[in-house]
Amino acid sequence: MSSPDQDVLQPLGREDWAAVSNAINERMEELGWRQRILSERPQVSQSIIRELQYNTVERKRSTRTLEALSTALGFHSEHLYNVLRGETPSPSDDQSVKHDSLAQRLEVAIELLLHIAARIDGVDGSIRDCWRSNQRSARAGASA
Structure with missing residues (x-):
């Protein structure tokens, strides 16, 4: 069983939330989706998707949030987390x-x-x- 602290992304030396935003936007455009469609898939609210998509609020996020969005977008579950860390995600x-x-x-x-x-x-x-x-x-x- 994981504790709540394990579910929150720990600060890294460099977090690239703009890259996460770009990855989400590019994939949504590729799929022809809007926020409403994406928010129906994972268990993530449309307001959080909006924050990430437009990179309006940089704060600690649950690993589950990025995993749920990655999976909903058809990526590997750690895709957006790898993007955040500045790593090139390998294609699944x-x-x-x-x-x-x-x-x-x-x-x-x-x-x-x-x-x-x-x-x-x-x-x-x-x-x-x-x-x-x-x-x-x-x-x-x-x-x-």
Whole structure:
């Protein structure tokens, strides 16, 4: 069992939070994700993701936070921590991470397609309502 102190990143000689921010932003752009989509995956709040993404608050973070974000982004679980320490993370050879990343991308694509379909249905309904209204007006004008 780990103590709370073991879960908090200990200060290092050099912590590069800007590099962590860049890694998160690049990966989110690569995946076509927004903060909301990312915050639905790990157990990390959208406000913490925002802080890390925009590098607005540099403070001690739980190792679990960086691990959860790394995994959600399809990286090895220590990827963002290695970036923070200035180490070049080695690409993961773990096929499950690659598979999870693909599955997450497909899930996002499906979510976006469902959202687009719902909007099209709404537009279709609005057009139908306008057409019916015009038909009623035309009939009323013809009978007058």
